Amino acid sequence: MRGNCGVSLCRSGEAMEFALRQCCRSIRICKMLIGDEQRVLYARLIPDMSHRRVLLLYPVVSTGTTVLKAISALMDSRVEEENIYLTTLFITPQSVKSICSKFPRVTVITSDVTTGVPYSFAMKYFGTD
Numbered sequence: 469m470r471g472n473c474g475v476s477l478c479r480s481g482e483a484m485e486f487a488l489r490q491c492c493r494s495i496r497i498c499k500m501l502i503g504d505e506q507r508v509l510y511a512r513l514i515p516d517m518s519h520r521r522v523l524l525l526y527p528v529v530s531t532g533t534t535v536l537k538a539i540s541a542l543m544d545s546r547v548e549e550e551n552i553y554l555t556t557l558f559i560t561p562q563s564v565k566s567i568c569s570k571f572p573r574v575t576v577i578t579s580d581v582t583t584g585v586p587y588s589f590a591m592k593y594f595g596t597d
Contacts, residue, residue: 470519475500477538478510481525484555488525496520506537518546524554530585532563539571549573558585 474488475481478501485497498517501510514520522542529535535554542552550573559578567576 470516471495471521472523473498473514473517473520474523474525475513475538475542477502477524477526477534480527483527484525484557488523500538500541502534502537502541506533508537508541511541513545517542518548520547521551521553522547524552526554527557528585529554529556529559529563529567531560532566535563535567536570539567539574550575553577558582560585 472492473496474485475498476485478499482499488495488497496514498514499510499512500508503509524535524538524542526535526538539549539552539554543549549571552571553575554567554577556576556578558580559576560583561581564576564581567574
């Protein structure tokens with residue numbers, strides 16, 4: 469294991485990059501954009517990701533479908549399931565169930581499991597509301 473790296477799911481995941489950089493100054497941060505059809509539209513990943521623990525950054529998980537696609541894409545890049553850590557602020561109970569049933573060895577780190585997730589998080593953070 470070489471260390472950690474972050475994967476920010478655009479656009480709201482970028483809101484968590486600054487805090488990650490403050491904690492781990494030299495951490496490599498990658499980007500991934502998943503479209504409405506659950507296709508990976510853009511991915512800038514580092515070549516040695518399979519030798520690192522991956523912090524998947526996505527602050528609000530309401531349905532979990534975007535996260536499921538991101539985890540699948542990471543595993544296609546040879547990242548082992550137990551080396552993926554979903555880092556989120558708010559997640560619904562249904563999302564936890566769907567993620568953990570499909571990928572039981574992924575670790576979910578959250579501040580709150582709630583049915584009332586703040587859907588406007590990215591708009592408020594980026595000042596576009």
